[in-house]
Amino acid sequence: MPRDIWLIFRRDMVLALRNPAWIMIGLMQPVLYLFFFGPLLESITENTPGFPPGTAWQILTPALIIQIALFGSSFVGFALLAELRTGVVERLRVTPVSRMALLMGRVLRDALQTVVQAILIIILAYLVFDLKASFGAILLTLLIVGLMSVTLSSCSYALALRIKDENAFPAILNTVLMPILLLSGIFIPITQGLAPDWLYNVSRWNPFTHVVDAERASFRGDFTTDALLTGSLVLFGMTVLGVFWGVRTFQRENA
Template sequence: MKLIRDTWLVYARQLGLVIRQPTWVFIMLIQPLYYLILFGPLLNGLEGMPGFEAGAMETFVPGLVIMMAMFGTLFSGFGLIAEIREGVIERFRVTPISRLALLLGRSLRDVTTLVFQALILVLLSSPIGGLTIYWDGLALMMLIVIGIGLALSAASYGVAIVLKSEDALAPLLNTVTQPVLLLSGIMLPMALAPDWLQTVAKFNPFAYAVDAARALFNGDLASNAIWQAAVFIGALMLLLVFWSARKFSRAAA
């Protein structure tokens, strides 16, 4: 019960900061909207090709939501570095608050913001791109978004505590995210890729998340990609939260 109470206290404080300064919540929507408006129409001519059987927007938007889940939470650690520099984490050493709650409260704040942004993007995709929304699948897809958000938010905070420098964090994240993004099939389905690239993509857990999101978004609730994504993203989330929690415990011990 103490962990739940402490997590709620940290979450409420962090969410309050977002509510008082909501500008960044909407700024983070700008890049996905650019892709939707300026890149999405380029895919209309690909309908019927491998990976686009359900339609251009029905294929592209779920991938765009997964991209938002990745990039919307992976860079959360920059804010923590500022708090470390200002001595915020240091001051928690004299408080009885759970060290795990320090991580979970922040990550849940990031996930709450992410879900709000993802829903806004999907709702805007209907009038802008002519997207047909399958609501049951969308609700289940949000569970994948939450899992990715928790995993990458926790990872970002853990790495931030280790590096303690924006100059080191930025190039590291960019180096890691670029191949993960390209091998996930977010921009174009991996069905269009050569066999060797599809084989490499099988080692990328986010590729399963993208496939599952597309299946759910189009009402294919029996797709194998769904349980595969649940296994890989769930395991990744538990691993990264556990690792980051240890880093938090040591930093605030």
Template structure:
């Protein structure tokens, strides 16, 4: 199976390397937030009570990494719909490759692509805006970004195979991603002192809000159980759930 995963990964990576513009396109929106919203965030953090610990860049940068993950990995299913339309997936069905390998090779490619973008974004925040974060915290945060990428990429492929429609797919994704993004608190953290009670309670139902808190804790160098346990457990659980969903969908649709 590892060789099969590698072959699928290499095929998709070769396509990406022939068109490296994907790096810049995916980073455009987070960089704009970094440049145009970051300076405002510095003033907001210094003058508004209720923000979590850490400076503006320790709060904003992890949020932008989650945004990058959502808008990158969650739309990965478009490539699968294209393969369905052109018959590529039909040809892959007759190969000896396991269905799980066809899925994991794609997911691995999407995750590597996401990590490259995440590293570039962090480097820009460090070099240009003076982000201060421990290397261990950055490494732990990137691990969480990778798991988010795996989760959303797998979910996107499962949803694409379920809907099988290039018209319906983006509409469903937008209706899902917008409330998830807003309730994660990527720009302004949703805390008890900042948000009304109903909004804070609603955000607790969003698993990525807990992951967001854990990522911000890593950028502060806070590695306690209270800071990381909930977000880490939630992230591992939803990753396992989406991999199971995607695997089941691949087996059913490619039987």
């Protein structure tokens, strides 16, 4: 099994490295938010009660890293749909490679890409803006975003295999991702001091809200908060369910 996963990972990684533009494309939106939204958030955090502890960059940077995983990993199913259309998946089905490896090799490639993009965002925030975070906090942040990428990539591939429609796929994703984005507090934290009670209570049902809170707690070095523990447990549960759905779908559809 590990050898099969490595073979699929290496194949997909080679294909990705042939077109390194994915790095810049995936970073464009977060970089724009850093430059044009970050300075506004500095003034807001200084003058508005209700914001979580930490500087504006400790609030915004981890959220943008989650955004990279949220959108970048959710749309990877497009590549699988293209391979279905061109017959690549059919050729892989007749090989002795395990069906689980067909998924996990791709998922690990996607997670590595997301982690690389997250590292570049952190470096930029350190060099250009006033970001402060310990090395341990950054490592924990990268682990969280890597697991989130594994979760969303698995779900994206499973959804692509289930619907097999390149027109319906983006419509479904946009319908699901927009409320997740708005209710996760990525741009403006949804706290009891800022949001109406009903909005705060609704946001608590969004599992990604807890992951964002965990990232922010990690960045400010607060490893004892309930936010970090809750977000980690929620993320672990989502990862188990996402990988399970992806593996079952690959085994069923590629039997």
